[in-house]
Amino acid sequence: MAVDTPTDAVIGLDTVSAVAFDMDGVLTDTAAVHASAWKRAFDEFLRERAKATGDDARPFRLPDDYLAYVDGRERLDGVRTFLRSRGITLPEGGAADGGPDLGEATVASLGERKDRLFLEHIREFGVARFPAALALPRRLRAAGARVAVVSASRNCAALLHAAGLEEEFDVRVDGNDARRIGLPGKPDPALFLEAARRLDVPPERTAVVEDALAGVEAGRRGGFGLVVGVDRGHLSAGLYHSGAHVVVADLAELAVTGAAA
Numbered sequence: 001m002a003v004d005t006p007t008d009a010v011i012g013l014d015t016v017s018a019v020a021f022d023m024d025g026v027l028t029d030t031a032a033v034h035a036s037a038w039k040r041a042f043d044e045f046l047r048e049r050a051k052a053t054g055d056d057a058r059p060f061r062l063p064d065d066y067l068a069y070v071d072g073r074e075r076l077d078g079v080r081t082f083l084r085s086r087g088i089t090l091p092e093g094g095a096a097d098g099g100p101d102l103g104e105a106t107v108a109s110l111g112e113r114k115d116r117l118f119l120e121h122i123r124e125f126g127v128a129r130f131p132a133a134l135a136l137p138r139r140l141r142a143a144g145a146r147v148a149v150v151s152a153s154r155n156c157a158a159l160l161h162a163a164g165l166e167e168e169f170d171v172r173v174d175g176n177d178a179r180r181i182g183l184p185g186k187p188d189p190a191l192f193l194e195a196a197r198r199l200d201v202p203p204e205r206t207a208v209v210e211d212a213l214a215g216v217e218a219g220r221r222g223g224f225g226l227v228v229g230v231d232r233g234h235l236s237a238g239l240y241h242s243g244a245h246v247v248v249a250d251l252a253e254l255a256v257t258g259a260a261a
């Protein structure tokens with residue numbers, strides 16, 4: 001992806017009139033919770049597999065494996081993409097498939113194991129939102145812009161509720177919609193395009209705000225008017241490389257100018 005000259009950290013409502021926000025790592029402080037649940041699920045599987053086959057048991061690396069193969073992707077797509085990076089293919093399995101037993105390990109059972117670990121953590125510790133996660137959508141709506149939340153997660157509605165953000169968006173497109181309507185996950189732009197369609201604003205007049213490389217790539221491939229990368233770690237160069245027009249460390253850095261028609 002070509003790297004443009006970075007633009008200012010400004011959402012100008014003369015050029016865009018809607019903003020689509022990713023959730024995990026952008027609005028809610030949950031990217032690290034996903035990452036550690038993935039690590040526990042994959043490491044257990046890799047250890048068991050190595051015991052049985054003598055194969056490579058290198059653990060899931062944080063943050064590299066998470067950022068490259070799992071972050072922003074739909075749950076089962078994350079399982080497949082990481083396993084592929086280790087040359088491992090598993091049967092798909094199904095909803096009733098479970099059990100951490102090596103003989104029964106499937107794409108679905110690994111995804112379910114991770115989801116159990118993720119939800120255990122959320123139940124125990126709750127969901128924190130970033131301070132500007134409330135202020136920025138409110139500021140945008142007050143200026144006449146429409147706002148959406150777009151997440152690969154099937155837990156999106158529950159997390160928005162737990163973070164006190166469920167009333168703050170005009171439109172939500174999440175992992176359950178993706179499954180129901182058959183939309184491909186990020187880095188495909190389908191989820192963001194669906195949000196723009198529901199907002200009734202063309203992509204070129206919609207901004208995307210994303211922390212994941214796959215999500216930034218989706219925004220750029222979808223022809224969105226402004227793609228903002230949110231760098232919560234040391235990912236700035238990667239976000240620009242994936243197509244971000246501008247990268248900020250937090251939503252609070254984004255200024256809003258003008259008013260939507």
Ligand SMILES: O=P(O)(O)OC[C@H]1O[C@@H](O)[C@H](O)[C@@H](O)[C@@H]1O
Pocket residue numbers: 024034035070071072073074075078115151152153154155156175212
């Ligand atoms: O397993 P869930 O809650 O449906 O989430 C799917 C994915 O959702 C994304 O938002 C996260 O970046 C990923 O880490 C996560 O795996």
